[in-house]
Amino acid sequence: MSRYMLIMRVADPSAAEAAMAGVEFDQIIESMGRYNEELIKAGVMLAGEGLCQPEDGFVVDFDSDPPVVTDGPYVEAKELFNGFWIIETSSVEEAKQWARKCPLGPGVKLEVRRVSEIEDFAADNPWVQKEIQWKADLAEKAAKTARAAAGR
Known part of the structure; x- marks a missing residue:
């Protein structure tokens, strides 16, 4: 995709x-x-x-x-x-x-x-690794926000 x-x-x-x-x-x-x-x-x-x-x-x-x-x-x-x-x-x-x-x-x-997808870039680049972590952190933050909103 x-x-x-x-x-x-x-x-x-x-x-x-x-x-x-x-x-x-x-x-x-x-x-x-x-x-x-x-x-x-x-x-x-x-x-x-x-x-x-x-x-x-x-x-x-x-x-x-x-x-x-x-x-x-x-x-x-x-x-x-x-x-x-x-x-x-x-x-x-x-x-x-x-x-x-x-x-x-x-x-x-x-x-x-x-x-652009993360796969378009060299996986061993430290900034690409940071980008992967930033996206994971944002996804977790969005999930927490959604869970908190559903619990209201």
Whole structure:
């Protein structure tokens, strides 16, 4: 099994706005909800979130020392990331099938990237070993939190 990140990119914000003109926001939420539900029922969705407007974010530019933080909106950006999904599929072909089903329209692209797995790195590297331990610690912490919440 491999994990893939589906990154929603708005290529041209004005084109995306025009494509959505006349479409009720409730319709957009419904189509995304149906897509998410289909991913969940198929057992492939691990995470998915929409992103707030760029005015609520910032960019950290590492071209200088110290890095420079610039508040949004990002006038130099040609594309904006609007949301993402992380899915786990048995093949890249299955990931492509799910990506094609996403209810997006003109002016929007979906970039799909495989998420690195710990097995992609040398197992004898001390930082890889630390990463394995960090993930185990986080999983244990999440399990404790879940047990505590269930006991309330």
